[in-house]
Amino acid sequence: MKINGNEIRPGNVIKHNDTLWVAVKVQHVKPGKGGAFAQVELKNLLNSSKLNERFRSSETTERVRLEQKDYQYLYESDGRLTFMDTENYEQIEIPRDFIGERADFLQDGMMVVVDSHEGLSIGVKLPDHVTLEISETEPVVKGQTAASSYKPATLENGVRIMVPPFVETGSKVIVDTNELTYLKRAE
DSSP states (O other): OEEEGGGOOTTOEEEETTEEEEEEEEEEEOOSSSOOEEEEEEEETTTOOEEEEEEETTOEEEEOOOEEEEEEEEEEETTEEEEEETTTOOEEEEEHHHHGGGGGGOOTTOEEEEEEETTEEEEEEOOSEEEEEEEEEOOOOTTGGGSOOOEEEEETTSOEEEEOTTOOTTOEEEEETTTTEEEEEOO
């Protein structure tokens, strides 16, 4: 679907220079002299490189529709993550480094959404929050709880995050998988 340069919005996936890009930031600029344009920060969906590009309203670009499908995480083997389509039981493999540090939050049986374009997987969306146990953290120092200070903690999956002083080893906490931060204690 062709769209004008001034119709690009954050989150849109477009085809530019024969590759797929997602619009991260869009700023509409109307200089005192010359025509208006959209200054767009793009992120390459295939190699994560970034690009700043100007699109005039008279220019057109192709907006791409992604296919989104639910998959269930099965296991990891040799740096490759295996997911299963819950409708037809087909399995796909995605390199671990494609997901990055968020791959540590995958749990057996977890449901994810895989974005694909023309059969090529270009993104994996994990649930926004996961519950994990604290495997190691420092004990509370008396008197330190008055200030809103955080202390380092290691989760059961090996990821280090900052937690409030009242969180102890063995506690279950809810973690934001997008920001990799502590949200709250699990009930």
